[in-house]
Amino acid sequence: MSKPPKLKRAPLYSERDKDNLRWLWTRYLRQKAPWLFVVLGMILVQGVVYQQFLSMTESGLRVIFESGSVADLVQVCIVVFVLFAVRGLMSYLVPRVTIWISNDAIFQMRRDLIDHMMRLDLAYFERTKSGEIIQRLVTQTQSLGVFVGQATANAVRDAVTVIIVSGYLIWKNPILFATAVVVLPFIIWVMNYVSDRVKITQGEAETALGEYMNGIEETTAGMRTVKIAGQEGVETDRLMKGTRSIRDLMNRVQITQALTMPSIDLSSAFVYVLVIGGGGYMVLSPQFDMDGAGIITFLLGMVMVFDPARLLAMFFGALPSNLVLLDRIRRLHDEVPSITDKPGATSEFDTRGDIVLEDVHFSYSEDQPLFHGLDMTFKGGQVSAIVGSTGSGKTTILSLLTRLYDTKAGRITIGGQPIDQLKVQALRGAYSVVAQDIVIFNNSIWENIRYVKPEASEEEVWQAAEKAEIADVIRARGGAPVGPKGAQLSGGQKQRIAIARAFLSDAPIILLDEATSALDQATEARIKSALDRLTKGKTCIVVAHRLSSIADADRIYVLEAGQLVEEGRHDQLLKQNRLYAQLYSAQKQGYDKKP
Numbered sequence: 076m077s078k079p080p081k082l083k084r085a086p087l088y089s090e091r092d093k094d095n096l097r098w099l100w101t102r103y104l105r106q107k108a109p110w111l112f113v114v115l116g117m118i119l120v121q122g123v124v125y126q127q128f129l130s131m132t133e134s135g136l137r138v139i140f141e142s143g144s145v146a147d148l149v150q151v152c153i154v155v156f157v158l159f160a161v162r163g164l165m166s167y168l169v170p171r172v173t174i175w176i177s178n179d180a181i182f183q184m185r186r187d188l189i190d191h192m193m194r195l196d197l198a199y200f201e202r203t204k205s206g207e208i209i210q211r212l213v214t215q216t217q218s219l220g221v222f223v224g225q226a227t228a229n230a231v232r233d234a235v236t237v238i239i240v241s242g243y244l245i246w247k248n249p250i251l252f253a254t255a256v257v258v259l260p261f262i263i264w265v266m267n268y269v270s271d272r273v274k275i276t277q278g279e280a281e282t283a284l285g286e287y288m289n290g291i292e293e294t295t296a297g298m299r300t301v302k303i304a305g306q307e308g309v310e311t312d313r314l315m316k317g318t319r320s321i322r323d324l325m326n327r328v329q330i331t332q333a334l335t336m337p338s339i340d341l342s343s344a345f346v347y348v349l350v351i352g353g354g355g356y357m358v359l360s361p362q363f364d365m366d367g368a369g370i371i372t373f374l375l376g377m378v379m380v381f382d383p384a385r386l387l388a389m390f391f392g393a394l395p396s397n398l399v400l401l402d403r404i405r406r407l408h409d410e411v412p413s414i415t416d417k418p419g420a421t422s423e424f425d426t427r428g429d430i431v432l433e434d435v436h437f438s439y440s441e442d443q444p445l446f447h448g449l450d451m452t453f454k455g456g457q458v459s460a461i462v463g464s465t466g467s468g469k470t471t472i473l474s475l476l477t478r479l480y481d482t483k484a485g486r487i488t489i490g491g492q493p494i495d496q497l498k499v500q501a502l503r504g505a506y507s508v509v510a511q512d513i514v515i516f517n518n519s520i521w522e523n524i525r526y527v528k529p530e531a532s533e534e535e536v537w538q539a540a541e542k543a544e545i546a547d548v549i550r551a552r553g554g555a556p557v558g559p560k561g562a563q564l565s566g567g568q569k570q571r572i573a574i575a576r577a578f579l580s581d582a583p584i585i586l587l588d589e590a591t592s593a594l595d596q597a598t599e600a601r602i603k604s605a606l607d608r609l610t611k612g613k614t615c616i617v618v619a620h621r622l623s624s625i626a627d628a629d630r631i632y633v634l635e636a637g638q639l640v641e642e643g644r645h646d647q648l649l650k651q652n653r654l655y656a657q658l659y660s661a662q663k664q665g666y667d668k669k670p
């Protein structure tokens with residue numbers, strides 16, 4: 076086995092952890108403060124019950140050793156029974172309240188994370204592995220919630236028991252107690268050692284788990300490609316590598332945590348020996364006021380301190396892992412969306428006006444500039460087409476128009492109004508998009524169409540389906556779900572669902588990004604006439620590879636590596652005999668050659 080890398084020290088309770096805990100408290104727990112006080116009250120009762128139990132035991136023992144009165148003994152037994160009944164009741168009520176508090180905190184945390192995630196920019200999802208997001212929303216919130224609720228309440232109960240019982244023991248016999256706690260520095264040292272290592276390794280384990288989940292997501296989503304390419308072995312190896320590293324890291328975390336218990340056990344054995352030895356000496360020596368009942372009670376007290384102390388040690392062993400989880404969750408919360416409504420943003424704009432790009436600069440990353448000074452005008456009410464070689468930036472223009480990304484410089488206006496002065500929802504609501512990556516849910520086709528307009532009537536949905544030539548497929552399939560991501564549908568059927576959605580939402584601006592690329596020519600021709608009806612009188616921007624499909628566009632823009640190199644109508648561009656004409660004749664030859 077390779078040697079694990081040397082671990083850096085990570086403070087148990089850093090400034091960031093303090094800040095995260097404050098955040099957790101103010102957001103999710105402070106509102107429940109009255110209930111937390113109730114829990115604390117019940118925990119205090121439990122602690123006092125223990126102290127009373129000790130005191131009653133001592134009295135009971137004295138009754139046995141000294142007075143021998145059966146009536147007194149019965150009385151002591153009844154009180155001890157009542158004390159434990161009270162403790163039992165508290166042991167039922169405390170988890171009841173804390174389970175409710177923790178599950179509600181998990182619920183609120185998940186709700187906030189979902190809300191926040193929905194506001195984040197598309198860019199966040201394009202750089203973050205989906206496994207990581209799933210992990211935060213599912214497992215990390217769950218573990219943290221349980222820890223915050225039940226584990227913390229138990230730890231407080233244990234701490235209260237330790238404090239009250241120790242206080243009682245100190246009051247009874249400070250010298251013997253001081254003798255018993257000489258092992259304390261050793262326990263503290265072990266706890267520090269454990270938490271340092273757990274904290275670092277837990278962070279690595281969470282990252283590995285996120286990658287593993289992401290791997291599963293990618294492999295299952297791409298199973299068609301995996302199978303056709305015969306890459307099952309490669310994918311198995313990839314996932315196994317993930318599981319192996321999770322196993323190794325979890326071994327490291329848990330083996331380190333397991334160090335806590337034996338060291339506590341060893342310390343407790345040491346303490347018992349000291350108490351029996353020291354206490355025995357005190358009983359035997361006349362200069363101390365200590366009798367047999369006293370030393371038995373003291374030993375019992377030490378047992379009662381050590382059990383909760385062991386549990387407290389376990390709690391502190393698990394604390395660093397949970398601080399790591401809290402930090403991961405907080406980091407998702409700290410992601411700031413940049414595409415939001417500006418102050419004074421309006422929903423009022425001329426959706427039928429011209430869409431103008433003025434001196435637009437944009438790049439996905441600093442080292443790969445895409446547009447530097449792009450000017451374009453998409454006339455309101457007309458059909459404009461963008462063509463160009465692959466990767467020239469066609470789809471990116473549509474992403475900028477819908478503010479999935481913002482320009483780095485320059486501006487985009489609709490009807491003269493800059494789009495970043497508009498409410499994002501109002502802007503996006505003005506578009507119907509039929510794109511290449513169609514999102515299909517595992518629901519019926521009918522429900523999939525209705526997704527864009529849940530309030531639509533049954534008739535409207537059917538009309539849209541008829542126009543997009545998908546109604547027959549709906550009749551044939553009935554309400555059967557279409558499989559995850561529409562796996563049971565053909566590419567053309569998915570495209571027709573997207574087109575039906577565009578018909579249904581009936582937005583004033585239509586963006587078609589390779590909208591008919593997966594259709595056969597006969598269906599494309601039929602849908603083309605429906606699309607012509609859909610786009611009539613509306614502003615329509617079409618991104619197309621198949622140039623024949625945009626020959627009648629009012630204006631065609633030709634892009635090359637982010638630069639606008641030509642623009643005009645189809646016949647004008649053919650006459651210019653430059654890039655467009657070359658692309659067109661290359662495609663035409665390709666079609667002509669086809670049998």
Ligand SMILES: Nc1ncnc2c1ncn2[C@@H]1O[C@H](COP(=O)(O)OP(=O)(O)OP(=O)(O)O)[C@@H](O)[C@H]1O
Binds near residue numbers: 439445464465470471
């Ligand atoms: N989300 C992204 N993050 C980083 N780079 C991206 C992203 N999307 C696209 N790119 C890059 O930006 C460039 C333009 O991409 P875009 O999708 O706009 O091209 P396109 O002309 O629509 O191509 P195609 O015809 O192949 O669909 C490409 O080099 C692409 O690799």
